[in-house]
Each structure stands twice: as structure tokens, then as C-alpha cells.
Amino acid sequence: xxxxxxxxxxxxxxxxxLSSRSKAFTLFAICATxxxxxxxxxxxxxxxxxxxxxxxxxxxxxxxxxxIVSLAPSVTEMLFALGLNxxxxxxxxxxxxxxxxxxxxxxxxxxxxxxxxxxxxxxDLVVASTxxxxxxxxxxxxxxxxxxxxxxxxxxxDVLESLIKLGGITGREGRAKELTREFRSRLDTVxxxxxxxxxxxxxxxxGVGPLITIGRHTxxxxxxxxxxxxxxxxxxxxxxxxxxxxSAVASRPEVIFLQSGxxxxxxxxxxxxxxxxGRVYHLDDALLLRPGPRVIxxxxxxxxxxxxxxxxxxxxxxx
Amino acid sequence: xxxxxxxxxxxxxxxxxxxxxxxxLLLAACTIGSEHIPLADVARTVxxxxxxxxxxxxxxxxxxxxxxxxxxxxxxxxxxAALSSAGAAYQALLRNPLADPYILGVSTGAAVGAITATLxxxxxxxxxxxAGFSGALVTIAVVYxxxxxxxxxxxxxxxxxxxxxxxxxxxxxxxxxxAAAGTRQRSVLSWLIGDLGAxxxxxxxxxxxxxxxIAVIYANARSLNxxxxxxxxxxxxxxxxxxxxxxxxxxxxxxxxxAVAVSGVIGFVGLIIPHAVRLAGGSDNRLVxxxxxxxxxxFLLISDTVARTIIAPRELHIGVITAFIGAPFFxxxxxxxx
Numbered sequence: 215x216x217x218x219x220x221x222x223x224x225x226x227x228x229x230x231x232l233s234s235r236s237k238a239f240t241l242f243a244i245c246a247t248x249x250x251x252x253x254x255x256x257x258x259x260x261x262x263x264x265x266x267x268x269x270x271x272x273x274x275x276x277x278x279x280x281x282i283v284s285l286a287p288s289v290t291e292m293l294f295a296l297g298l299n300x301x302x303x304x305x306x307x308x309x310x311x312x313x314x315x316x317x318x319x320x321x322x323x324x325x326x327x328x329x330x331x332x333x334x335x336x337x338d339l340v341v342a343s344t345x346x347x348x349x350x351x352x353x354x355x356x357x358x359x360x361x362x363x364x365x366x367x368x369x370x371x372d373v374l375e376s377l378i379k380l381g382g383i384t385g386r387e388g389r390a391k392e393l394t395r396e397f398r399s400r401l402d403t404v405x406x407x408x409x410x411x412x413x414x415x416x417x418x419x420x421g422v423g424p425l426i427t428i429g430r431h432t433x434x435x436x437x438x439x440x441x442x443x444x445x446x447x448x449x450x451x452x453x454x455x456x457x458x459x460x461s462a463v464a465s466r467p468e469v470i471f472l473q474s475g476x477x478x479x480x481x482x483x484x485x486x487x488x489x490x491x492g493r494v495y496h497l498d499d500a501l502l503l504r505p506g507p508r509v510i511x512x513x514x515x516x517x518x519x520x521x522x523x524x525x526x527x528x529x530x531x532x533x
Numbered sequence: 534x535x536x537x538x539x540x541x542x543x544x545x546x547x548x549x550x551x552x553x554x555x556x557x558l559l560l561a562a563c564t565i566g567s568e569h570i571p572l573a574d575v576a577r578t579v580x581x582x583x584x585x586x587x588x589x590x591x592x593x594x595x596x597x598x599x600x601x602x603x604x605x606x607x608x609x610x611x612x613x614a615a616l617s618s619a620g621a622a623y624q625a626l627l628r629n630p631l632a633d634p635y636i637l638g639v640s641t642g643a644a645v646g647a648i649t650a651t652l653x654x655x656x657x658x659x660x661x662x663x664a665g666f667s668g669a670l671v672t673i674a675v676v677y678x679x680x681x682x683x684x685x686x687x688x689x690x691x692x693x694x695x696x697x698x699x700x701x702x703x704x705x706x707x708x709x710x711x712a713a714a715g716t717r718q719r720s721v722l723s724w725l726i727g728d729l730g731a732x733x734x735x736x737x738x739x740x741x742x743x744x745x746x747i748a749v750i751y752a753n754a755r756s757l758n759x760x761x762x763x764x765x766x767x768x769x770x771x772x773x774x775x776x777x778x779x780x781x782x783x784x785x786x787x788x789x790x791x792a793v794a795v796s797g798v799i800g801f802v803g804l805i806i807p808h809a810v811r812l813a814g815g816s817d818n819r820l821v822x823x824x825x826x827x828x829x830x831x832f833l834l835i836s837d838t839v840a841r842t843i844i845a846p847r848e849l850h851i852g853v854i855t856a857f858i859g860a861p862f863f864x865x866x867x868x869x870x871x
């Protein structure tokens with residue numbers, strides 16, 4: 215049986231269609247927020263405004279929420295990047311960056327947050343990160359009167375978009391614009407440098423017993439492209455499939471990325487071009503697996519691994 | 534399922550047929566996979582490796598055949614043979630048609646042993662099967678003790694004891710693998726529903742252990758036949774019941790432990806294959822044991838080939854396929870016996 219190459223289908227999922235349509239609404243909503251704030255500066259805490267979140271749900275959030283709970287490490291990093299340190303009251307047990315995040319109250323983990331704890335914190339905005347659907351806890355929170363904004367970045371562009379939206383809701387538009395401008399220019403710099411270079415074939419492994427790799431709709435696929443590589447599994451529709459060793463060998467990867475931690479390249483992949491040349495890297499998972507602001511660092515680090523001749527000053531932790 | 538007496542002729546015909554089927558399947562499985570490789574290329578690659586002749590097959594295909602597919606295909610046969618003959622042995626020993634290393638919890642016990650060994654001593658190809666053996670042995674002793682009612686073993690009691698021990702041990706597996714996340718430990722799913730993707734290093738020792746175990750069970754096949762009618766009757770006929778029981782328990786636990794140590798827990802193979810063999814050839818253990826080994830190897834080879842090709846280049850865990858076939862079979866058996 216041959217692996218049948220799948221035809222690329224243009225943005226097929228309902229969720230994606232929804233979120234792109236909702237962008238216009240969100241912009242409108244942000245304008246509405248700004249207008250409201252400008253007209254009545256004294257009402258900042260009392261007023262609410264309607265926004266559409268990144269999976270197309272319409273929610274009412276306070277104008278300039280004061281007690282924000284983050285339900286994902288990526289969201290925490292975004293909120294801190296926006297300079298909202300004083301207004302974050304709760305984070306998850308996975309939120310370890312920036313270091314200040316570890317001093318915040320813990321509300322459980324991403325998939326099973328403590329709803330009672332969040333309500334007890336008198337939170338006026340919960341920001342969740344969801345890749346597929348809104349979890350059950352969201353409804354329980356909303357019944358308790360706590361608005362939940364779902365951020366849903368599926369690409370590097372989405373992260374920048376998400377920063378702008380979160381900046382809008384929290385009244386940090388200026389900071390959000392400044393950050394995205396900086397990030398865009400860093401991404402452009404990388405893009406210019408790798409523009410003419412050959413794109414090495416990359417195998418990205420999230421697990422080795424058995425092999426777990428990445429599909430075309432994942433965040434990591436986008437990072438690999440931006441860093442000047444080409445994922446050998448870019449035709450897979452599933453996000454994080456179990457992958458056959460045979461196909462991994464047949465795809466002749468020139469560079470292999472492994473998750474950080476105590477994992478070595480499996481013997482069966484040692485005769486691949488990457489295994490022979492030793493171009494096997496461990497990158498910091500937090501830079502690649504979290505759709506937050508540090509993903510820009512992730513792109514730069516990966517570009518340095520893929521194109522050492524173009525980025526001589528950076529050193530990947532080659533093993 | 535008592536049939537006409539087992540004649541040497543019937544035995545040769547049945548075992549011969551199974552052997553031919555197994556060889557044909559082996560050749561087929563070598564060419565089928567997420568990458569299709571013609572049989573001629575397989576033969577050339579293996580020939581080049583064995584006799585050092587020239588090999589014009591592409592480098593990638595050579596690696597796939599020698600380093601990935603061949604060990605996997607051979608391991609499927611070894612593990613299938615091990616679990617099926619262990620199942621046949623447990624069914625005869627416990628006089629229980631529902632006995633099988635998976636349902637009795639023995640496989641999961643072996644997994645606990647093997648995982649403990651990898652965590653404590655590291656993944657040595659010798660220690661892991663040995664630790665799997667101890668895990669299997671302890672588990673069968675516990676299940677047997679729990680299942681033994683005041684008036685001897687009753688089918689349901691024994692199966693119930695197996696289910697409970699299995700549930701407990703599964704959570705031990707999940708706990709140990711999760712707690713050890715980030716080490717070289719393979720995934721929880723691979724341990725609990727099986728994964729035959731192994732490297733060469735583990736295979737020879739396991740194959741030898743399984744071979745020895747099956748030989749020991751086969752050597753006791755006559756005693757098992759007599760014991761199936763009742764242990765007192767068997768000892769009246771001159772069977773050393775205690776010695777035979779201990780030998781077969783040890784051997785069945787040894788091969789289960791060795792198989793699970795490399796492949797994880799694969800369910801239902803040990804249940805359905807011995808029954809299928811008895812349906813086809815009668816319940817004389819001198820036939821059931823070797824025929825189960827051959828048929829089990831063939832069955833697991835088919836299941837694994839399906840698991841690695843049905844959604845290629847992605848893969849399924851092997852246990853998904855065996856449970857899909859085995860669970861309905863188990864229900865039919867359960868309804869027939871109660």
C-alpha cells in the first residue's frame with residue numbers, strides 16, 4: 215500500500231471559517247471599546263462591551279478587566295508581554311514564564327482548571343487557549359458570570375493577531391502594536407536571510423516510542439516553514455499522528471528535531487541523512503509548542519539550526 | 534470438542550498447512566507497509582546482508598527492510614506464538630475456556646515487571662524479559678488465589694479476579710510511565726495496548742525464551758490432556774500432577790513475560806487462537822500447543838500488518854486490531870459457557 219499524498223484542502227474546518235469571519239467583528243468591538251473608554255473615562259470598571267473571541271463566540275467583557283485569569287502558558291506569556299502583570303490574578307500550574315508568573319495564584323491546569331478557585335478570585339476575565347473546542351468548564355464559568363475569552367492561535371500570524379486582540383480588550387493597544395511591529399520585523403529578517411537558501415527536509419518528533427510527529431495544520435509546521443525548512447510530514451492532515459518508522463526513513467530527513475528531555479535518536483533513524491550527519495537537535499519545547507510571544511525566538515533558534523552558515527553567531531544545542 | 538483420535542497424519546497435515554500459511558504471510562508482510570517494497574527487492578536486500586553480495590536496492594528501502602520491517606515481522610510471529618501457546622496452557626491448566634494471559638491480568642503484570650526493570654536497571658535486553666517473567670508469575674499466583682473459591686475455581690470467579698487485578702495493574706502502569714515522563718520509557722498506550730515496533734537487540738533473547746517455554750509446555754501436553762479430565766484421575770493414571778502444573782505455570786508465565794517485555798500488552802490473541810485451533814483439530818494438547826503457536830504467529834502478523842498499513846503513513850496500536858476481533862469472540866464464548 216502506498217501512502218496516498220493528500221491533496222491540500224483550503225481552510226476546511228468550520229472553526230477556521232468562523233474565526234476569520236469573526237475578525238471583522240472583533241475589530242469593530244475593539245473600536246467600540248476604545249470609543250466607550252474615550253467617552254466616559256469614569257465608567258472604566260462598570261461598563262461592559264461585547265466582543266467576539268477567536269473561535270467566534272460572542273461574549274461580554276468588562277471594559278478594562280482588572281482581575282484576569284490565564285488558563286494557558288502561552289496566554290500567560292502574552293498577557294505579561296502586554297505589561298499586564300498587575301492585573302493577572304491567576305495562572306495555571308504549567309505557567310513558568312516569565313518568572314513572575316510563578317508567583318501568581320495557581321488555578322489548576324489547562325484542561326481541568328479549578329472553577330471554584332477562579333470564581334473565588336473574583337475574576338472578571340478568563341482567557342483560555344483552545345485548539346479545538348470550548349471545554350465544558352467554560353460553560354460553568356459563564357453561568358457563574360465570569361466571561362471567558364478563547365484565544366486560538368494556529369499559526370505564527372495568529373499569535374500576532376491574538377496579541378492585538380488581547381491588547382484591545384485589556385486597553386493595551388499601544389503595547390500590542392509595538393510588540394507585533396517588533397515581532398514582524400524580526401520574522402522578516404529571518405525570512406530575508408533564508409530566502410535564497412535551500413530548504414532542508416525536517417522531521418519533527420514529539421515522541422519516539424512510538425514516533426509522534428506533526429501534521430500540516432500545526433503551529434510547528436508553520437515555524438519550520440518560517441525558519442526555512444520543509445517538514446517531511448507536511449501532507450498529514452492529523453495534527454499529532456503516530457508515524458511509521460518506515461515512512462520516517464523513506465522521507466530522508468536532513469534535520470531531525472527531538473523534544474527536549476532525556477530522548478536520543480532511535481537507532482532505527484541513525485542511518486537517515488540527519489542521523490549520519492549528526493544534524494539532530496533538541497529545542498526548548500516552550501519556544502515551539504506554546505503559541506505565545508516567544509515563538510519568535512523559536513523561529514530564530516530553529517533557523518539557526520537549519521541554516522548554521524547564515525546564522526553563525528547562534529548555537530543550537532546539538533547533541 | 535473431542536474429535537477422532539489424533540493420528541500422526543492429521544497432526545502433520547495441520548501443522549504443515551499452518552507452517553506454509555505462516556511462511557506465505559511472512560513473505561507478504563515483508564513487502565507490505567507504508568512504503569511498498571517488491572518481494573524481489575526484499576530478497577535481494579536480505580541476500581546482500583547474509584552473503585555480502587551486491588545490492589542495487591535503494592538505501593532507504595534497505596534500511597526499512599533490515600532495520601524496521603524484518604524485526605517487526607519476526608517479533609509479531611514470536612509474540613503471537615508466545616501469547617497463543619500461553620493461552621492454550623492456561624486454558625488447560627485452569628480448565629477454563631476464558632483463561633488467557635490478557636484476561637487473567639498476567640500480561641499487565643508482566644508489563645509492570647518490565648517497566649520496573651527499565652526504570653530501576655535500565656533497558657537491558659536481558660533484564661527486561663526476566664523482569665516481565667517475575668511480574669507474570671506473581672500475577673498468576675495472585676489471580677489464582679483470588680479466583681479459588683471454597684469449592685475450587687469457578688470460571689466467573691477467576692475471570693472476575695483477572696479483571697480486577699488487570700484494572701489495578703493497568704493503573705500501576707499508567708502511574709509509573711506518567712511519573713517517569715521524559716525518560717526513555719515508551720508511551721502508556723504502547724505498554725497497555727501493544728506496539729511491535731522494536732529493534733533487533735531485544736528479539737533474539739526473547740525468541741529463545743519463548744522457544745524454551747513452548748517446548749516445556751509441549752513436553753507436558755500429554756499430562757495436560759489427562760489433567761483436563763480431572764487432577765485425581767490424572768494422578769491415578771500416573772501423571773505427576775504437581776510437577777506438571779508447576780512446569781507449565783512457569784513456562785506459560787515465562788513466555789508471557791518475555792513477549793510482553795518487548796511488545797507491551799496485546800489482548801485476546803491467547804484467547805481466540807487456541808479455541809480456533811480446537812475447533813479445527815480437536816482438543817488434544819499435543820496438537821493444540823504447537824498449532825496455537827503457529828496460528829498465533831500468523832494471526833498477530835496479519836493484525837500487525839493491518840495496524841501499520843490501514844492508515845499509513847500513520848500507525849495504529851496492534852491491540853486495537855486484536856481487540857476488535859477478540860472482544861466479540863470473548864462475548865460469544867462467555868455466553869456459551871454460562
